Structures are given as C-alpha cells and as structure tokens.
Amino acid sequence: MAHNPYADLPDERFWRRAVAGVPPFALDPRPAAPFPIAPTDRVATAGSCFAQRVAQALRDAGYHYYITEAAPPGLAPEEAEARQYGTYSARYGNLYTPRQFVQLFDRAYGAFVPALQAWPREDGRFVDPFRPTIEPAGFADPEAVAASRAAHLARVRALFESLDVFVLTLGQTEGWRHREDGAALPLAPGVAGGIYDPDAYMLVNAGAAEATADLRGFLDRLRGVNPAARVIVTVSPVPMIATGIARHVLVSNTYTKAVLRVAAEEAIAGDAQAVYFPSYEIVTGGQNAARYYAEDQRSVTPAGIRHVMRCFLAAFTPGGAAPPEAVTGAEFARTRGVVCDEEEIERSLA
Template sequence: MNPYRDLPAERFWRKAVAGVPPFAIDPGPRDSFRIARTDRVATAGSCFAQRVSQALARGGFRYHVTEAAPEGMGAAEASARQYGTFSARYGNLYGPRQFVQLFDRAFGAFEPELKAWRREDGRFVDPFRPTIEPDGFGDEAAVIEARDHHLAQVRALFESLDVLVVTLGLTEGWRCRADGAALSLAPGVAGGRFDPEEVAFVNASTAEVIADVSGFLDRLWSVNAAARVILTVSPVPLIATYRDQHVLVANAHSKAVLRAAAGEVCERGDPRLAYFPSYEIITSHTHGGRYYEEDQRGIAEAGVAHVMRSFMASFSPGSVQRREPPSRVSEAEFAGTAGVVCDEETIERSLA
C-alpha cells in the first residue's frame, strides 16, 4: 500500500503548482466556515490588512466599521485621519502583543503609564497610534479624550463583529520597560524621545507569538463567542530591522516565526478559526516576483487580486469561480496599487 496513492490533487506539487497557471494557483482552505454578504467583517493588523478591507468593500461585503468619520467630514480629510482605514482607528497593529493589549485597554484590564508623546513641532500624539492625527493634538488631555472615545468604539467592534480578519506583520517591536506596553513605532520616529532606559527592543519568539495570538482569541471569544477569525501573515517585508543583521535575513526570520505560530494556533481545530495563505500566494516564486512593486516591498494590484480570488473561493464560494480561465484575468490587475497607510514607512521618513 502506498499512503499517497489516494490523496487529492492539491497535495501534489506537480498537480497543484507546476501543472497550474501561476495566477490560478489556489491554496486556500477548502472546508472552512463561510462568510455571508450580511456578515459584519472587520479587519485589523499590518498594512496589508488594508488591502484586504478595500477588496472586501469592493466585493460587496459588509465591511464593519464602528469608528466612522464625523458627519460632514470630507473624504480626503477622513482618509488622512484614517477613518475607515481599519474597522476602528487603531492604526497598524504589527505584532500580536498589540492585539492583546488593545483588547485589555478597551475593556479596562490594562492602563499603560505612557499617555502621550510630544512631537518636535510641539503638538502631541497618541503613542499607541501616532499617525492617526496628521496635525496632532493640542495637549495631553486632548489625546486622552480621543483615546477614550476610540477605545469605546474598539469595545463595540469586538462585541459586534461576525468575522475578523487578522494580519500578523512583525515580530520586532518596542515596549515600555515600566509596564510592558507594546508600541507600534519606536519613540522618536513619529513623536516622543528615544531613551533606552525607558523602552526596550524585543523580537518575539514563536512561543511568545503563539501565546499572544491564543490570548487574544480567548479574550475575543469571551465577549463574542460566535466570532469567526481568519488569521493571515503579511507578505510585506520589514522596512528596517534593529537587529544586527541584514534586513533580508531578519525579514525571513520574522515571517517564519509568524507563519509557524499562526499554523500551530490554527491546527488546534477550533471551527471558528481558519488560516488563510496570503503570505504564500504573494511570496511564491511561481509568479516571478510580479506580485511586488518595484521597491520589492509594496504589493502589486495583481497580487491583491489573486489573494482575493482565493479568499472569496474559500469563504464565499458562490461569489467567484475557484479556477478562473486565462481570459478572465484582467490586464487592469497588473496596474498600480491603491494608497495604503504603513506606519513603518515613518521610520525612513524620519531619517530624511
């Protein structure tokens, strides 16, 4: 007996990869839960999560936003202030510890000692979402007032969503030494002052990521037991590393840790949880690098289109064909990419 004899075609490289046109490769889950058009779908995570939310909205799904722009605010200002960028104005959540602490802050279980950062221009920003107000705040009190409103909307989001798409982006990050508060950017990049006595660089291990992802899921399900979660890993590389090694090596390490942790968490078999291979689709060598922009970091529209075809085929199979013939792939998919907010890019701008 050969144990491989009766396995389906998707288990074999020749049949599922080499024998399929690159744009038609579909490694998405087959037996996962389904998303209805009426489901409230939320997104959170790194900058790639924004591409998913944009595609969901274009696809006619109910993109769930609890922290919407104030009535009368123009579209350009709303975009600049990151209303609708994610389901609430939490900005980029790169590391799993940020998810845990966002939940704990929203539900009153954690109050960071750090309240605000002062910028070089004298304005103040929220250190946990430093780019959401381009003009900053007038004082620390205004930061706290906006934060309290924001956390109330986050609380409403977690309690009301039906599906949450989580994109894990980084293992590297910075935390306050006093209480372990996780930051999206190092002090001094978009506000504040860098002091190694106050903040520490961390690079989360696989075990830490597993613990944080599991901890966040347990928290979410404690207030919303029916919530379904789709876990992904961002294919967007690091813009910079603080580790003493080449950024290419650091990126490979970081993504490997996130992918291994995500796989281990999802393999526990909870029917409310699914892993979706955005990372694998974009980074696969079968596309010859066409799914990246010229900077080899930004994701081209062709890549996003491929990810979303597979996503819809997995979670809303009636909305698209699983295998699209070549004639159905539009040349427009290979055009430019939509604007995406990436806090990491502030690192390079701060050095200019």
C-alpha cells in the same frame, strides 16, 4: 487497498500537480473554509498595512465591511482618509505584532492601563503612542490625546462585541516596548513622536512561543465577549522596512515571517471558528518569480492583490461559488493609499 498512503491523495497535495504544473496566476492554495461569509455578515479587519488591501477588496466585492469608528458627519473624504477613518474597522492604526492585539483588547476593557499616555512632537503637538499617525496635525495637549483614546476604545469594544468575521493580519515580531510595564508600540519613540531613551524603551523580537501565546490569548479574549466570532488569520507578505537587530534585514524578515506563520498555525489548531488563509504563500511563493512585488521589492502589486482575493472570495463565498467578475477586473488599477506606519522610519531619516 492503496499501495502507499499517498496513492489516493488529491492533486493539491503534490507539488508537481498543484504548484509546478499550473500557471503562476492559477495557483489556488485556498483552505477548505470551515465557514462561509454571507453578504450580511459584519466583516472587520485589523493588522499590518497589507490588511488594508484586504479591506479594500472586501468593500469592492460587495461584502459588509464593518466600521464602528466612522468619520464625523461633514468631514471631507480627503481629511477622513488622512485621519485614518475607515482605514480599519476602528482607528487603531497598524497592529503589527500579536502582543499589540492582546494589549489593544486589554486596554479597551480596562485590564491594562499603560503608564505611557502621550508623546510630544518637535512642533509642540502631541500624539497617541499606540496610534501615532492617526492625527496628522497631532493633538493640542495630553488631555486631548486621552479624550480621543477613550472615545476610540469605546468603539473598539463595540467592534469586538458585534463583529461576525474578523480578518486578522500579522506583520512582524520585532517591536518596541516601554520598559516600565511592557506596553507594545507600533513605532519606535522618536520616529513619529516621543523621544528615544534606551533606559525607557527596549526592542523585543518575539519568538514562536510568545507569538503563539499572544495570538491564542487574543482569540480567547475575543471569544469571551463574542463567542460566535469567526476569525481568518493571515500573515502579511509585505517585508519589514527596517530591522533593529544587528543583521541583514533579509535575515530578520525571514525570521519574523516564519515565526508568525508558526504562530498562526499553532494558535488556531483545533479551532472550528478560525482558519488560516495563505495570502503570504500566494504572493511570496517562488513560482511567481517576484512578479507580485513592485520595483521596491516590498509593495504588493495590484495583480498580486487580485490573485489573493480571487482565492479568498472563492474560499469564503457561500457554496464555494466563483468570485464576482469585478474582483478580477480593473478596479484594482485604482490603488488607494495604504497607511504603513513603518514607512515613518525612512521618512524620519530623510
């Protein structure tokens, strides 16, 4: 009989053995994955800008990165990238908050039709308020916005109903909403379209209960149309670029990541088809001494991405096999552009 309840626990349960006692690059807090990802599984992604790094790594590792809203035939690769075809599995742009996930589903299935339909730009063009950066040239008129949105939401429905694995990355709790019906927006009006009016829009900073309920609500909705869907939830290690709350951005960032981490834990508790993957912990842990951030202390370096994906692929590769050699090699030195709608905030102030 053990002398105490900790006597026979594995090394991973002890800080000295699993964190302090290993080199930073060898830290491996991967979960005991409840399911593998087969090469033929249709793997989709959505979320904050860090989710794009996951998508790139999945492609490079040979997984079936699933896209239901592909670029039109004949569109030049550079233009396709600028218009965010392939950035995510569908052209929904950045989904930062759990509320955006819920409302994307409800908009796709007609359960929520926001009053807000189009935002004007200073150049006379229009943007979709729910994905304001997907068309750099904007749209000619609100009707064009509506037509594009309808086609897009059809592809979102197809995605939700046919994906096998959904990698969902949570980024923020702060977000702007339309006062009339609570429609959640990726950017404040006036940043990349629209006109800021405090009587029409409000800043909301979700708490743990709301974030958890939203995430759980989204998972319930997804399983309603795709009962076999497996979900991997992550929290983005990328700090927020600005806070609308009257306090230091570091304090707001700590709050937002803490709430999202709690929501991720509580929303999937007891769900055999969902698992939390600790990309946030791998990148932000003190053992790294900020080595996985670039000089701006915000952008995750290629080395950080490699570390995250080594652990990810080792966790979800069938049989727990080691990740392919290429995943830890030089392909990440070729850093593709990442679309981060938040950066429009700083550009709008320049």
